[in-house]
Amino acid sequence: MDFELPEEIRLLRDTVRKFVDRELIPIEMHSMEGPELKPEYKKSLEAKAREMGLWQLDTPAEFGGQGLSLLALAVVWEEVHRSIALPNRGDGVFGPSPRPILLRLPEPMKQKYLYPLLRGEKSAAFAQTEPEAGSDPGRMKTRAVRQGDHYIINGYKRFISHAKGSDFLQLVAATDPEKGSRGGLSVFIVDMDSKGLSIVRENHHMMGDVTYEIALDDVRVPVENLVGEEGQGMREAQSWISRNRVHQATHGLGVTQRCLEMIGKYAQQRVTFGEPLSKRQAVQFAVADLYTKYQTGQLLTHRTAWKVDKGIASRHDAYMCKIFCTELGFEAADRCMQFHGAMGLTDEMPIEAMWRRSRSYLITGGPAEIMRATLAREVFKLYQ
Numbered sequence: 001m002d003f004e005l006p007e008e009i010r011l012l013r014d015t016v017r018k019f020v021d022r023e024l025i026p027i028e029m030h031s032m033e034g035p036e037l038k039p040e041y042k043k044s045l046e047a048k049a050r051e052m053g054l055w056q057l058d059t060p061a062e063f064g065g066q067g068l069s070l071l072a073l074a075v076v077w078e079e080v081h082r083s084i085a086l087p088n089r090g091d092g093v094f095g096p097s098p099r100p101i102l103l104r105l106p107e108p109m110k111q112k113y114l115y116p117l118l119r120g121e122k123s124a125a126f127a128q129t130e131p132e133a134g135s136d137p138g139r140m141k142t143r144a145v146r147q148g149d150h151y152i153i154n155g156y157k158r159f160i161s162h163a164k165g166s167d168f169l170q171l172v173a174a175t176d177p178e179k180g181s182r183g184g185l186s187v188f189i190v191d192m193d194s195k196g197l198s199i200v201r202e203n204h205h206m207m208g209d210v211t212y213e214i215a216l217d218d219v220r221v222p223v224e225n226l227v228g229e230e231g232q233g234m235r236e237a238q239s240w241i242s243r244n245r246v247h248q249a250t251h252g253l254g255v256t257q258r259c260l261e262m263i264g265k266y267a268q269q270r271v272t273f274g275e276p277l278s279k280r281q282a283v284q285f286a287v288a289d290l291y292t293k294y295q296t297g298q299l300l301t302h303r304t305a306w307k308v309d310k311g312i313a314s315r316h317d318a319y320m321c322k323i324f325c326t327e328l329g330f331e332a333a334d335r336c337m338q339f340h341g342a343m344g345l346t347d348e349m350p351i352e353a354m355w356r357r358s359r360s361y362l363i364t365g366g367p368a369e370i371m372r373a374t375l376a377r378e379v380f381k382l383y384q
């Protein structure tokens, strides 16, 4: 068993680390304008990322990207999440990152949606969540009913990231409500300028993210905009979910790495009652535990990514990885805040933003309770 990362991934990690240390951390306290990266930073960081070979890392090579393995991506993402310079969720500055749904479209649909997205001419949002269907998409009320060569879609979506400014939605709707998430949901590509589609409200979240509520009132969508087969919506929507969970786990790892760097330095400088914080057992134990958990989480994440790359991961691998590392990220940000005292609460340091962002990952991408419950069922099967 070899625990060393392959050399090309180590080199890539060093390059990304340089990018983060030189380009992101210095601007992170003033890089954003609301939920977006300021346009001037976006432009220059994208140019820099291209120059350093950090462009379209996760797009398959046949579509002009680098087609990196998930293991390599996990290493990249962890480094990037050491900084809060980039938006919490979104494409960042490393080029378009299409969902697998789009990569599998038939050629004429690729011409219309995928290639413009890869060229940066179009952007997309993913719309599944509804007021009554969050963690449980089977309760979805948005209906798509076939009429001749069109589907008529009626319903309401909420918490949709990037809906404003996007050109099209990858929308999940019920084609057979009786079957729910077991064969009753389908994915459609829906143009944002379709008649009957409107953004009716926006929600502002504590992490700075903005999401949108979308009403669909008799929206007509051609049958060719159905992705895959009718009833395969959950499979289509979930096809990227293990990757996404690994991505969320790397957020926790990146935050933990940065918090360890910050606690490590500060605890050795800050003196109270005649001794630096680093000499206090309460601080030492917390640092030792965080470091141990960081190493554990990183091993788990690399192993999960490696299993996904080999096609042998179960969804439970990604659950364990996501639960452990997102909870670790929040714990690390919380400890880092505590040891920095009042300074940690100010917006002059990145800690409070890391704390807010990390908290959100305990809810999005699958709440921990649901993943734990599913995981427990699997564990009980092992010990019948």
Ligand SMILES: Cc1cc2nc3c(=O)[nH]c(=O)nc-3n(C[C@H](O)[C@H](O)[C@H](O)COP(=O)(O)OP(=O)(O)OC[C@H]3O[C@@H](n4cnc5c(N)ncnc54)[C@H](O)[C@@H]3O)c2cc1C
Binding pocket: 089, 125, 126, 127, 128, 129, 133, 134, 135, 136, 158, 159, 160, 161, 162, 205, 209, 211, 360, 363, 364, 365, 366, 367, 369, 370, 373
């Ligand atoms: C910033 C942000 C961006 C988002 N972007 C998108 C997007 O682009 N597209 C999209 O479709 N959605 C998006 N979402 C929605 C997100 O996916 C949902 O919020 C998530 O699926 C949870 O659904 P919910 O909020 O309705 O919570 P609910 O499903 O109502 O769950 C609420 C809480 O109940 C508990 N719970 C639920 N079920 C169980 C159970 N079985 N056992 C024990 N406890 C349980 C958990 O603690 C959970 O947190 C976004 C959300 C946020 C915050």
